[in-house]
Amino acid sequence: MSGRGSAYDNAVCESFFKTLKSDVVDRRSWPDKAELRTALFDCIECFYNRQRRHSSLSYLSPAEYEKITIKQKAVYTKQCPPNRGNSRLFRQAGLTLTQPRLD
DSSP states (O other), X not given: OOOTTOOHHHHHHHHHHHHHHHHTGGGSOOSOHHHHHHHHHHIIXXXXXXXXXXXXXXXXXXXXXXXXXXXXXHHHTTTSOOOHHHHHHHHHHTOOOOOOOXX
């Protein structure tokens, strides 16, 4: 992602893992790996991605930000001829893809 010697990508990962560790792992003891795995999944999928607001995403959750981004890409690429990438974006955004008229 970033160039050699740049710590920006690492800082994002470190922040995420610090939050995950303090919110889930360090709260109690985990006698079973499967139980911890389930708790981590719930934390990431149910809370972190869908409810928690992120300042780097204009205080939106990642799920909300992704939905908005997909719709913006779909609107931006609406006039482009359909290809694999565009049709997938349109389906995800709930839009239909039409060919531009070449009159």
